[in-house]
Amino acid sequence: VIGRPRVARRRRVDSIFRGLSRLAPRWRRDDWLGEWLAEIEAAGATRIASLVFGAFAHVVWLWRHEWSIDMIGTDVRYALRTILRRPAFALTVTMTIAVGIGATTAMFTIVDAVLLRALPFPQADRVAAIWPRVTFSPHELDDAQRPRDAFEAIGAYSGWGFTLTGGTAAEAIDGARITPQLLPVLGVQPIVGRWFDATTVQPGRDRVALIGEGLWRRRFGGDPAAVGGRLMIEGEAYTVVGVMPASFEFPARRSEIWAPITIDPSTGDYNANFAQLIGRVTRGVSVEAANSRMRVYADELHRSRPKEFGTNFLERAVVVPLQSQLVLTVQKPLWLLLVAVGVLLIIACANTAHLLLARSGSREGEIAIRAALGATRPRIIRQLLVESLVLAIAGGAAGILFAHWLVGVFLPFVPDLPQISRAAVIDPRVMGFTVLVVLSCATLFGLTPALQASRTDVHAVLGSSRGGGRSPRRARIGRALVWAEVALATTLVVSAALLGRSYVHLTAVDLGFAPDRVLTLRVSAPEFRYREDDQLRVLFDDVLQRLRRVPGVVAVGAIHLLPLTPDNWNPGVRVDGVPEADQYQPDVNWRVVTPDYFRTMGIPTRTGRLLTDADDQRATPVAIVNDAFVHAVFHDRSAVGQRIRTGFEAKGTWTTVVGVVGDVRQHSVDQPSLPEIYRPFAQHPLSSLRVMVRVTGEAGAAGLAARAAVAEVDRDIAIADLQPLAAVVDHALGGAKLPLILSALFSTAAMALGVIGVAGILSFDVAERRAEIGLRLALGARPAEIRRQFLARGLRLGVAGVAAGSFVALGVGGVLRSLLFGVSPTDPATIVAVSGTFVLVIAAGAYIPARAASRVDPLNTLRT
Amino acid sequence: VDPAAASYLYCDMTYVVLRLLIMRRRLAYSAVAILHALANGHRHGFDIIASTGLTSATVYPTLGKLESAGFVSSAWELPNTAQKAKRPPRRYYELRPAGKRALAESLDRFRVLQSVPRRLLPKPERP
Numbered sequence: 001v002i003g004r005p006r007v008a009r010r011r012r013v014d015s016i017f018r019g020l021s022r023l024a025p026r027w028r029r030d031d032w033l034g035e036w037l038a039e040i041e042a043a044g045a046t047r048i049a050s051l052v053f054g055a056f057a058h059v060v061w062l063w064r065h066e067w068s069i070d071m072i073g074t075d076v077r078y079a080l081r082t083i084l085r086r087p088a089f090a091l092t093v094t095m096t097i098a099v100g101i102g103a104t105t106a107m108f109t110i111v112d113a114v115l116l117r118a119l120p121f122p123q124a125d126r127v128a129a130i131w132p133r134v135t136f137s138p139h140e141l142d143d144a145q146r147p148r149d150a151f152e153a154i155g156a157y158s159g160w161g162f163t164l165t166g167g168t169a170a171e172a173i174d175g176a177r178i179t180p181q182l183l184p185v186l187g188v189q190p191i192v193g194r195w196f197d198a199t200t201v202q203p204g205r206d207r208v209a210l211i212g213e214g215l216w217r218r219r220f221g222g223d224p225a226a227v228g229g230r231l232m233i234e235g236e237a238y239t240v241v242g243v244m245p246a247s248f249e250f251p252a253r254r255s256e257i258w259a260p261i262t263i264d265p266s267t268g269d270y271n272a273n274f275a276q277l278i279g280r281v282t283r284g285v286s287v288e289a290a291n292s293r294m295r296v297y298a299d300e301l302h303r304s305r306p307k308e309f310g311t312n313f314l315e316r317a318v319v320v321p322l323q324s325q326l327v328l329t330v331q332k333p334l335w336l337l338l339v340a341v342g343v344l345l346i347i348a349c350a351n352t353a354h355l356l357l358a359r360s361g362s363r364e365g366e367i368a369i370r371a372a373l374g375a376t377r378p379r380i381i382r383q384l385l386v387e388s389l390v391l392a393i394a395g396g397a398a399g400i401l402f403a404h405w406l407v408g409v410f411l412p413f414v415p416d417l418p419q420i421s422r423a424a425v426i427d428p429r430v431m432g433f434t435v436l437v438v439l440s441c442a443t444l445f446g447l448t449p450a451l452q453a454s455r456t457d458v459h460a461v462l463g464s465s466r467g468g469g470r471s472p473r474r475a476r477i478g479r480a481l482v483w484a485e486v487a488l489a490t491t492l493v494v495s496a497a498l499l500g501r502s503y504v505h506l507t508a509v510d511l512g513f514a515p516d517r518v519l520t521l522r523v524s525a526p527e528f529r530y531r532e533d534d535q536l537r538v539l540f541d542d543v544l545q546r547l548r549r550v551p552g553v554v555a556v557g558a559i560h561l562l563p564l565t566p567d568n569w570n571p572g573v574r575v576d577g578v579p580e581a582d583q584y585q586p587d588v589n590w591r592v593v594t595p596d597y598f599r600t601m602g603i604p605t606r607t608g609r610l611l612t613d614a615d616d617q618r619a620t621p622v623a624i625v626n627d628a629f630v631h632a633v634f635h636d637r638s639a640v641g642q643r644i645r646t647g648f649e650a651k652g653t654w655t656t657v658v659g660v661v662g663d664v665r666q667h668s669v670d671q672p673s674l675p676e677i678y679r680p681f682a683q684h685p686l687s688s689l690r691v692m693v694r695v696t697g698e699a700g701a702a703g704l705a706a707r708a709a710v711a712e713v714d715r716d717i718a719i720a721d722l723q724p725l726a727a728v729v730d731h732a733l734g735g736a737k738l739p740l741i742l743s744a745l746f747s748t749a750a751m752a753l754g755v756i757g758v759a760g761i762l763s764f765d766v767a768e769r770r771a772e773i774g775l776r777l778a779l780g781a782r783p784a785e786i787r788r789q790f791l792a793r794g795l796r797l798g799v800a801g802v803a804a805g806s807f808v809a810l811g812v813g814g815v816l817r818s819l820l821f822g823v824s825p826t827d828p829a830t831i832v833a834v835s836g837t838f839v840l841v842i843a844a845g846a847y848i849p850a851r852a853a854s855r856v857d858p859l860n861t862l863r864t
Numbered sequence: 865v866d867p868a869a870a871s872y873l874y875c876d877m878t879y880v881v882l883r884l885l886i887m888r889r890r891l892a893y894s895a896v897a898i899l900h901a902l903a904n905g906h907r908h909g910f911d912i913i914a915s916t917g918l919t920s921a922t923v924y925p926t927l928g929k930l931e932s933a934g935f936v937s938s939a940w941e942l943p944n945t946a947q948k949a950k951r952p953p954r955r956y957y958e959l960r961p962a963g964k965r966a967l968a969e970s971l972d973r974f975r976v977l978q979s980v981p982r983r984l985l986p987k988p989e990r991p
Contacts, residue, residue: 031955034940034952034953034955035909035924035954035955037952038908038909038910038951038952038953038954038955039909039910039920041951041952042908042909042910042911042951042954043910050919050920051920053919053920053921054919054920054921054923054924055920055924056921057920057921057922057924057925058920058921058924058925058928060925061924061925061928061929062928065928065929065932077875077876080875081872081875084872084875
């Protein structure tokens with residue numbers, strides 16, 4: 001017999017468990033409660049506390065199980081089946097996401113390789129460029145090394161073209177002249193052999209070289225015995241002391257020979273500028289701190305030796321991380337492109353969201369049944385989110401393949417930086433980024449439709465005969481998404497158009513010379529055979545003569561540094577008869593040319609005369625200067641007849657200016673010309689010249705004949721960089737091409753997605769209102785009216801989006817300013833033209849569903 | 865070949881393989897003890913708790929896990945039977961063949977349980 005107190009107690013316990021059951025997942029609640037009530041009964045109402053604890057643990061487990069891989073797996077399976085039921089839809093969504101994710105991944109791969117990844121040296125963050133815009137003579141090393149506590153080591157290097165001789169044909173190989181201290185700075189060990197030691201910089205002991213792994217395998221078959229072997233460089237025997245790993249690409253890609261800089265104590269000219277300094281900052285000292293210490297020291301130098309270290313120098317006496325120095329010009333475009341690609345991704349997400357949203361209309365029935373069978377709202381949201389995740393993963397997988405291809409397309413436009421040759425691949429790090437992007441995309445485009453669909457009113461849907469009614473709320477969200485898409489796409493297209501116009505302006509810049517039909521080649525004399533100035537004069541005279549005799553050649557000239565390249569020789573200049581205080585302080589560009597150079601290049605003469613063959617070593621030293629020089633140094637007064645001197649000539653020698661020529665763009669297309677001095681080759685012979693050959697036909701076609709003509713003179717002459725001058729111009733424009741081409745690509749995709757968005761939303765509209773349209777047509781509405789109505793709807797949406805996008809473009813145009821040349825970031829003409837075009841394209845896109853609306857068959861729709 | 869059917873088959877195969885991979889994990893002591901109790905004829909929660917000495921906080925989640933892994937199955941007692949016994953209907957658990965195999969594989973890891981009557985276990989396969 002059960003006593004009253006026991007009954008009351010049982011009731012209390014039951015109510016506790018009934019309360020607890022509310023915590024259990026809804027669809028498991030009854031099972032759970034039944035099981036535990038039986039349990040209490042069996043336990044005879046003893047140990048209630050332990051049972052409550054057990055029941056609670058059971059509830060927790062049920063929830064955990066609900067979100068376990070096992071259950072999600074069920075969701076995934078269901079999602080896959082749902083998606084595969086409509087393959088066309090799945091394909092559209094996957095492709096849309098693939099475009100977004102692919103472009104983002106590709107762009108991130110490049111940004112990661114160039115900007116985020118450390119240089120391939122140990123603790124690369126401690127490697128800094130010292131006085132990066134100043135070039136040094138090795139003697140200045142001592143000066144730069146003075147703030148010793150800030151740097152563990154400072155090394156100097158100078159990019160160098162070596163000519164390997166002794167084989168069947170001379171081979172030009174890039175590399176560098178370096179000081180032994182460069183090893184502790186970069187921290188890279190040879191894979192075979194050893195690095196230079198300090199004694200190798202002394203004359204007589206310096207015929208040693210380090211070679212790259214590639215060269216080692218090519219020339220020595222990867223034999224470790226190569227160390228100690230001989231290598232003929234410019235006819236001199238060098239001893240190979242070590243082999244550097246293939247990953248060591250310093251100072252540029254494809255560097256394969258490193259030989260020591262020789263410091264001859266007998267010469268000491270501070271103006272013999274050629275080396276660049278890099279240092280390893282002491283552990284515990286930041287690059288910024290090293291910079292401020294260097295500044296203090298630079299001030300001292302300036303005070304003690306104002307002649308050598310002018311104010312000009314002070315401005316440039318900085319220490320910056322080597323990486324930021326290397327990526328200086330590409331940093332901003334790359335970040336902006338990453339932002340642009342992010343915008344494209346958002347557009348793709350918005351497009352997908354709106355597709356899913358539109359489709360959720362047709363799934364209302366299914367969702368209502370699930371809800372009626374006990375699925376809670378979170379459960380439905382989860383199911384729909386899993387579906388979008390599956391779509392996103394499929395899109396991501398396709399996107400990675402697409403990205404792999406895109407990286408290959410992008411890479412040629414990225415400048416030659418040591419860190420990108422191997423790093424620009426899709427590796428686990430990039431994959432990690434892609435996974436993050438996929439997850440955020442799935443949430444981004446899945447959440448709104450999922451939330452929206454989970455609101456489905458079970459009674460309304462199951463009660464009505466036809467599911468998938470029209471939800472004004474859903475339509476509103478869909479329109480907002482498409483509007484945002486169009487607006488964002490407009491911003492991208494405006495930016496791309498601005499870059500395009502800027503590029504057109506760049507190509508229209510007067511370079512100061514005529515690059516068409518000019519072939520250029522670097523001709524280097526083997527120094528061991530041509531040590532004397534006279535030998536060089538004879539040699540190059542011969543080379544130029546033979547080139548002139550090649551059929552089709554109009555003119556041949558030479559200069560020692562090619563225009564539109566960063567290479568520079570820039571001494572200070574002094575004008576005869578001007579007090580020191582009034583002298584022009586900045587350095588000026590200094591070039592050696594042969595007399596025919598100006599005619600070959602089509603550089604116009606302003607006043608005076610050009611150089612002639614008579615301006616040889618026996619004649620008075622003469623020089624030609626450019627317009628910028630006359631303006632800056634002589635303040636636009638007559639320059640002809642004036643006497644000038646630079647640090648490149650022997651002390652006390654004055655050079656007479658005999659003529660003035662037009663400016664050429666020396667370093668890049670968008671930078672104005674600098675003051676420049678041209679000296680005749682005969683008065684200043686060098687062992688390597690850039691020869692320009694003007695031909696009547698196509699420049700590239702003359703290459704072989706030119707090469708043969710030079711080889712006739714001497715087989716040991718190395719010919720390198722044989723290319724049309726137009727290619728050099730193209731390369732100089734390359735920096736502007738990267739943002740242009742990529743943004744054009746991204747904005748085209750964005751525009752397409754925007755148009756698809758507008759057309760898509762109209763199509764769904766037409767599909768939903770089929771019956772209404774049929775009725776109206778049956779009642780006598782003209783098809784043209786219907787067509788106009790839908791077209792107007794699409795246009796309203798398009799115009800609203802384009803207008804908003806144009807405003808955004810006006811606002812964000814400022815960030816583009818530094819990338820633009822000759823066009824304002826808020827250029828009204830561009831914005832108006834782009835907006836107009838975009839609206840027209842949207843109209844064309846909207847016409848397709850509008851026409852479909854006008855062709856609805858009234859009989860057909862009314863019958864069903 | 866119907867592509868839709870093929871893709872369904874593919875999805876299901878993947879699912880089954882994944883489930884198998886999940887199931888391949890070693891069973892914990894509590895799971896083996898519960899399988900063992902079931903093998904010895906203890907069929908519902910309280911009974912299992914009493915025979916294994918595990919707490920209810922362990923037994924129920926583990927039963928859930930074993931059920932979702934396909935090692936045990938459960939069924940509600942018929943209401944008539946329960947009414948006759950004047951108690952709420954019980955949920956009875958039963959070993960499935962996969963559970964018996966898993967128990968046999970795991971028993972030698974938990975020697976303490978090895979006093980189980982042999983007849984309840986499937987015969988070990990001979991090579």
